[in-house]
Amino acid sequence: MQPEIGKYPVEFYGEFYSNRQNAEQGMEDDHCPFLGDTCKKRRKSQGESIGTCSVGYRGRGQDEYRPHCICPHRFETEDVLGEIEPLFVDEGEYFATPEVPLLGTSIDYVAGKRADDGTVLDFAGVEIQALDTTGSVWEYREGYFDEDRDMTDVDGTYGINWAMSLTKTMMQQAFKKGQTFRDWGENLIFLVQDVSIEYIRDNYDASGLRPARSDDPVHFYSYSLNYSYESEQYEWEIDEKLSADIEGITGMMVAPEDAEAPTKDEFKQTIQERF
Template sequence: MSKVVELFGHAATSKVVDWQQVVAEQQCPFLKKRCYKVRKSDPGVSIGSCTVLYGAAPPEAVLICPTRLIDRGQIFTDCLHLLTNHEPGNELHVVSEVSVPGGSVDYFLVSARDGVVKDFVGIELQTLDTTGTVWPERQRLLRELGLPRADEAENSTKPFGMNWKMTAKTILVQMHHKVQTFEHINKKLVLIVQDKLLAYMSREFRFDHLKNPAMLGDSMHLHAYSFRPNGELGELRLAMSARVSTDADGIAASLGLQAEARIELAQLLASLQAKISVKTLFRPV
């Protein structure tokens, strides 16, 4: 049995999905466009694997695609309280990929009035990186669904794994670097993860000083979500499971690192205002 739980955003057990159409169109239902994860050997083919089963019996659903986290816009709704300068009448926008020192932030939830940014929250997404390849499992699912395949990868015996340590350390180092920027301009940065990744980080890094429940005044927030079946159709849905918070010093204490990152508020506001438009308006499903 294939370990792929979701393909192109649809539960592998769904009986109402036209799988032949879904696989042919290669559309990500969350981005409303073609899945950007393509095969290196064949860029014309999107992989489409969002979630897999992993772990000792019974294995659990583990997210491997960060875009899966934006389903229904729930993670953005759950950050609304961090827009402390938001007022009724302001428009909400979701802006993607804005550069800051140390890289770029996946999303910004922006409060604006008359095209002028009044407040914002940075939102970073992180799911588990895999070791090896999930492609054979993906092809096994196609075989189970009775769909044609362009190769015989489903016969491969090579397993895949989860790169827990590298995923956790890399994102914490990045967040430590970026949160100093947000702290400098008195804004908030949120890391969105699955509850399983937060549990791992809590075991492997020093997390005992993080505030639980989260405190509004902290610059760094971590929102963790469980991922479980919802309803009779077997579809999986995200649900908030934990909120913790700290600041730049708190992340440094977890990692034992020191770094500096500064950006002027005016520069970031200009970048956001240049990107907001009718297309970025937040429309929760």
């Protein structure tokens, strides 16, 4: 059973929001437990760390709020990156090296196996896709660390920018970089949250998604954020391993042609539900 949450950040500096003392220590130290280093989620204007790892959100038609990861570094743990190791040949030492240049940009990680002399024996590209928000979570952060304010009283000013996160970012990369990995005969893996896969299935042609096949160039490792009452933290658990060929990726980039616009009254109802 998951704890009841609402529309506000549910993790600060890697801590579930009820663990205020640990979260305050994380803020003072400016520390990200997933990186083991300084928090990299910062305000552009002042440069202060924001420290919000995930937020509560409830999509249309859903009955309860669920944690949605909004920081890519939330994925950068040994357990998550280690889930890729079984893809590779048995011999050699496993590695995961960050920010490898490709096609005028970079791959978040390249993981694989290397020989004792450093020769790469096997590899795969790894892209991390957290979710972007619309609006700001800063006021929630301020409310949380101000004991005189109630975080739940702060107006809900943020949403999830699904289009930017998924179709305009992830699927474009999957299509462009996926062709290169297909030509190489290697895999490009996206680490995503289950809520992202659910959104794609609900809004796009996801018929090209299937249980992971090694001959497909593009893979999606879908993770759930599940609360552990033992650790009092949210922890990643692998949910599905999926893959697609380039044709399947193409289908997930454009909304189906038969998608009908809502009526004016339906759209007004959607607006009212946002209040």
